[in-house]
Amino acid sequence: KNEVEQSPQNxxxxxxxxxxxxxxxxxxxxxxxxLQQHPGGGIVSLFMLSSGKKKHGRxxxxxxxxxxxxSLHITASHPRDSAVYICAANFGNExxxxxxxxxxxxxx
Amino acid sequence: KAGVxxxxxxxxxxxxxQVTLSCSPISGHRSVSWxxxxxxxxxxxxxxxxxxxQRNKGNFPGRFSGRQFxxxxxxxxxxxxxxxxxxxxxxxxxxxxxxxxxxxxxxPGTRLTVT
Numbered sequence: 001k002n003e004v005e006q007s008p009q010n011x012x013x014x015x016x017x018x019x020x021x022x023x024x025x026x027x028x029x030x031x032x033x034x035l036q037q038h039p040g041g042g043i044v045s046l047f048m049l050s051s052g053k054k055k056h057g058r059x060x061x062x063x064x065x066x067x068x069x070x071s072l073h074i075t076a077s078h079p080r081d082s083a084v085y086i087c088a089a090n091f092g093n094e095x096x097x098x099x100x101x102x103x104x105x106x107x108x
Numbered sequence: 109k110a111g112v113x114x115x116x117x118x119x120x121x122x123x124x125x126q127v128t129l130s131c132s133p134i135s136g137h138r139s140v141s142w143x144x145x146x147x148x149x150x151x152x153x154x155x156x157x158x159x160x161x162q163r164n165k166g167n168f169p170g171r172f173s174g175r176q177f178x179x180x181x182x183x184x185x186x187x188x189x190x191x192x193x194x195x196x197x198x199x200x201x202x203x204x205x206x207x208x209x210x211x212x213x214x215x216p217g218t219r220l221t222v223t
Contacts, residue, residue: 042216045212101151
């Protein structure tokens with residue numbers, strides 16, 4: 001069965017802390033996506049990766065294909081990073097299967 | 109380039125009615141996917157359209173249907189609305205030149221409330 005699991009469900013941290021959100025999936029994938037959703041519902045695609053590592057500003061995404069695991073890191077976290085972060089996977093086609101999301105709160 | 113647009117943004121309907129939601133993709137994008145987001149089930153894939161054809165389908169009843177027009181704009185329809193259909197409906201478009209591996213761009217969503 002194609003499944004995506006995320007941890008933690010909720011994460012509260014102080015401004016400036018290094019944040020890690022984890023994602024694991026059940027079987028081989030063609031791509032792994034990290035999405036950000038702010039209150040109000042809009043979703044922004046942060047990364048799409050199938051191997052290695054990608055970096056955009058303070059955000060870094062890594063994926064380990066052998067271990068079926070991906071991480072999203074935020075360096076020097078800021079209150080504006082507060083959002084729900086969602087991991088999603090393509091299991092061989094264009095249909096996305098989503099994790100349950102991680103609600104991140106950064107306290108000033 | 110303009111982003112993905114969805115109309116309407118908010119909608120209130122009564123149980124038993126039907127509803128049609130619209131999605132206009134980013135210019136040049138031929139793939140449009142629809143998703144349902146509820147507090148209980150999270151985000152779930154509804155269906156994907158490419159070049160006016162349904163290419164992938166999620167596990168939703170036949171009351172949920174969609175179509176795509178020649179200009180890539182897409183509509184989804186829900187007939188005989190149930191209270192459980194209350195959700196945020198999101199569409200996403202993707203550039204698809206026939207190969208995989210292109211990220212999706214999401215619209216702002218339509219929040220449907222069924223009373």
